[in-house]
Amino acid sequence: MASTFLAVPLKKTKEVDVTNSLKNFISSNISTIDNPEDCTHEIGEFNKLRNNAVCRNLDKNEGSLEILYRYYDQLDVMDTKMPFDETHVPQAFKWKSAFESSSLFNFKSSLTMVNGQFEKACVLFNIGAMQSQVACSQNLDQDNNLKTAVKYFQISSGTFNYLKDQYISNGKVQNESLTPDLSIECLSGLSALMLAQGQEIFLKKAKDDNKKPLILAKLAQQCADLYSEALKFMNSPNLKGFWEKDWIPTVTCKQSFLTALAQYFMMQEAKNEKKFGEELSRISYALDSLKQAQKQAPTSQYMNSILEKFYSDPDLLRAMEVAHQKSLKENDFIYHERILRPGELAPIQKAVIAKPIEPTFPLSGKTEFRDLFQKIVPIPVNQALVVYETRKSDLVNTxxxxxxxxxxxxxxxxxxLNLPASLEDIVAPDLPGRAGSKAAKEFKKIPKSLLTKSNAIKKLGGMSACTLTMDNLPQLLSRNKEILIEAIRILDEEKASDIQLKTQFGARWVRTPSEKLQAPLREESRKYNQIIEAAIQADEIVKSKFEQHRNIMELLCGPETELAKSIPSSIGALxxxxxxxxxxxxxxxxxxxxxxxxxxxxxxxxxxxxxxxxSSDIINQKFMKVYSTQGxxxxxxxxxxxxxxxxxxxxxxxxxxxxxxxxxxxxxxxxxxxxxxxxxxDPSFDAKRRDKFLQELASAYDTFMEICANLKEGSKFYNDLTPILLKFQNKCSDLCFARKTERDELIKDMQDNIVSQPAHSYVSPYGTDSGTNINIPKGPPRPPPPAFTGNPNPIQTSQAPNFYSGNFQPIQPQQANQLNMMPLMPSAYNPYMNYYQQQTYPVNYPYAPNPILPYPAMQTNFPSAPPSNQFPPLQQQHQQQPNQHNY
The missing domain is CATH 1.20.120.560 (alix/aip1 in complex with the ypdl late domain)
Incomplete structure (x- = not known):
């Protein structure tokens, strides 16, 4: 039975591991997850789900459909949480064309894209294909199987139609180099073909139930028209030679055969109504169409299989011939009515029974589907949480x-006003005498409030602690600048590679240009550069203020005797x-x-x-409730x-x-x-010079405390900025890695297409080599390798593996120590924000206490940064371009 219907083959893909990319995205963007390792099990289940759904051979049953349904539903939910694309989770997916024979006719046989919508479209194609396979695998001798087959043909038609309308036509998956099986013409043809096969099963059921000839004629005519519509799309110039070799003959044969059946059943209706001329005209039309179908059949046994297994009438041709001879004889001797040509016959009304059933989501059912990442909130909710945290931080900081x-x-x-020190410069009431007395002369020169301030400075470590912290700032600054420079270098290399390949391949290089794709990252790097420049200015302000008050602050940090000697004497009595x-x-x-x-x-x-x-949980619940009810x-x-x-x-x-x-x-x-x-x-109470000096000491104390707060905030600022810049560096690395995978696959496909072309069909722009039309550029002979003598040199950063080389491996921490550089953490693209912006702070607090990310950026609660000595400075890896970036 299966041989009489066409089942759509599945698209094929290869396994991918999204562990690192998802973990990195979670750590950078999902504020409700403190540790991405908490999602390790769920990510592993997702990898397993994908491999089971699209990377292994599936049986043609409803259980396989459930696996595909669940994977598609998971992808659909992840669109709102962790979308696969260049700006969120840049994971490359490679899919081959469903029709393998298309590669013989120079069609694009595979495509690699960093696009989750492309992955969903391919999975949805396989769902429609598997639905057709399940329908074709049914034994139609039982009514239950008939219902199952017709249901899945209609659902398959609706699936292909939904894929065409929601993914291809509206531009969700927009690429000039899409494989032909995802073209609008192909999907329209498959949708019509599935619907025609479903209508054909309705026709079989009606014939088995001995319905009236008029009903059978209407059903058959609708079926023939659906096959004709499918054939129109399948014969599109863009798909010529794309299909498997027996597909076009099969559909053509079915269209002619169903036309013959429609006319045959309509002939029986005309005979019952005593319309002898129409009876002869229609049986003639039916007989010609059946003979044409036999000629168009893909194999000599195909028509016999249809007649014997499906219509239980292997002698239909003989029956039509007998009916035609009888009608012709009766008309010649009795009725003498004119035989109408096919175009003169009244059109047969159609009975539209089979209709496309578009999918309802979730495909696996609301009760059966379980989201693997339930604890991760959708991006709109997470963005709302981030903006709320930003508003809260702004309110608190302000x-x-x-x-x-x-x-x-x-x-x-x-x-x-020299307060409260001037109040302490009076003689206590229990001291006898006035100015000039012994008690007044023995009056303590250092006011109590000043001693308290001096002791407070000493408890903080004095000038030595302040100087040490200030000396550490340049090292922290240098570390952040080098991380940013390295991230930009990675982008520059990827951009240069893309420009070179575009120049080399010209119009055949159809992927998104790096300049356009990197624009958000470039803008983000400019924001970081502005932040660093603002921090440098803040450092200069603090340093200038420190040098201006250094001497007086050192006096406050010194012994009390030295402080007492420095304060001018002024004996008075009040x-x-x-x-x-x-x-x-x-x-x-x-x-x-x-x-x-x-x-x-x-x-x-x-x-x-x-x-x-x-609390975050309550805020999260508020946002989730609103999002789930209002969207x-x-x-x-x-x-x-x-x-x-x-x-x-x-x-x-x-x-x-x-x-x-x-x-x-x-x-x-x-x-x-x-x-x-x-x-x-009191003329003896002259305190002007003393008051002025006490004012300077009080001012120095306030300045010291302010500088200490500034330095503390500055150190925290740089340490908080380091993990953010490292994540930005990872974003750049992950994007470039995904682009490298996409680039390699695209080059491989182009090379495969060139190799599969006939020799005369390819003309190289460089000319031709002898004996072939494919150019092989020739250069000077390769010189012999230089002789090696002496001991091997220690590893240099310039010899580190290139990111774009085939043998690239992430640098391990122990190697990083040897290279004196920050290791690149292997992870995926983590677009946790679009730009970074400092809040407005008073001039006496030049550093932002906390990095604040404005809407619509995403904010992450980063762990406390380790001490600066645990971050060795990055060594410039490309010393031949030391001035490539101005920072």
């Missing part, structure tokens, strides 16, 4: 920066019982209270994420509502603290004026 700036303004204000002094002391206590409250507010801002209301996320409204509930009270506290500072500073200003007037009443 409020903290306002508080720090207000505190800095308050400190500067107090330094200008009673601490004065109202203004008491008022100033109370105001200074309020200053300390405000500072303590701000530290608490800042701590709350930084640690509010531990609140259950603001989109209004991120701004949801984020604003959550942030208002989470940080609204803290923002009010921060605003209130800043406002209260303004009122406090006015009170301090007035009280200090009175205090200064009181001091000026």
């Amino acid at each position: 409020n903290i920066s306002k508080l720090r700036q207000a505190t800095q303004n308050l400190n500067g204000f107090l330094v200008a 009673s601490s019982d004065l109202p203004v002094i008491k008022e100033l002391k109370e105001l200074m206590e309020k200053v300390e209270t405000i500072k303590a409250e701000r530290q608490t507010i800042e701590f709350e801002f930084q640690h509010k994420t531990s609140d259950a209301q603001n 989109k996320i209004n991120e701004k409204d949801i984020s604003d509502d959550i942030l208002r509930k989470t940080f609204g009270e803290l923002e009010q506290q921060a605003l209130s603290s800043i406002r209260s500072q303004d009122d406090l500073m006015e009170l301090i200003q007035v009280a200090n004026m009175i205090f200064v007037q009181e001091k000026s009443k």
